[in-house]
Amino acid sequence: MQMYKVSFQTRYNDIIDIGECLVCAANNELAADMIRESLRLPISSTIFEVNRIKPSIYSLSRKEVIKNQNFHNHQTDKDPSVFMLSASCSIKAYSETSAWNRFSKSISERSFANKAVIEDGGIKDLEMNCERKELTPRSPAIEKQSIYKCPQIFAGGMARGR
Numbered sequence: 001m002q003m004y005k006v007s008f009q010t011r012y013n014d015i016i017d018i019g020e021c022l023v024c025a026a027n028n029e030l031a032a033d034m035i036r037e038s039l040r041l042p043i044s045s046t047i048f049e050v051n052r053i054k055p056s057i058y059s060l061s062r063k064e065v066i067k068n069q070n071f072h073n074h075q076t077d078k079d080p081s082v083f084m085l086s087a088s089c090s091i092k093a094y095s096e097t098s099a100w101n102r103f104s105k106s107i108s109e110r111s112f113a114n115k116a117v118i119e120d121g122g123i124k125d126l127e128m129n130c131e132r133k134e135l136t137p138r139s140p141a142i143e144k145q146s147i148y149k150c151p152q153i154f155a156g157g158m159a160r161g162r
Helices: 028-039 096-113 141-145
Strands: 002-011 016-025 046-052 082-091 123-133
Touching (some): 016 028, 096 123
Antiparallel strands (some): 002 046, 082 123
């Protein structure tokens, strides 16, 4: 088995579907067939470009961690804060999936680059708000567990023995 990068282009009535996939297959033809069958692409209107990736390894993620840090606890000295986020915009797209993809891509680009201007022409009036929510102390567990009992009157009053 070898790793292949398969680029495809499919033409529908008024939409062109373009994509890239990684696949492990025995040869170029099988790689294209696997993509065609898994994505249900039409044979007659799809163009494939298959390239072998050498060496057959693709890194998904890699990072370096300082030895003295606790690997599971990445918190700083302070406790994390709670943030209330909201975002809304109008997007021109051919499908709901492509609209969500454009929306998420524009939000991630803006958050990393701190840009006020979005270059994508299909996105109109992007509004993003972030407010820090102040933490309120939790009520003690004893208050949640307390049970109210009405006062009881015992027979005998003051003459009753202790």
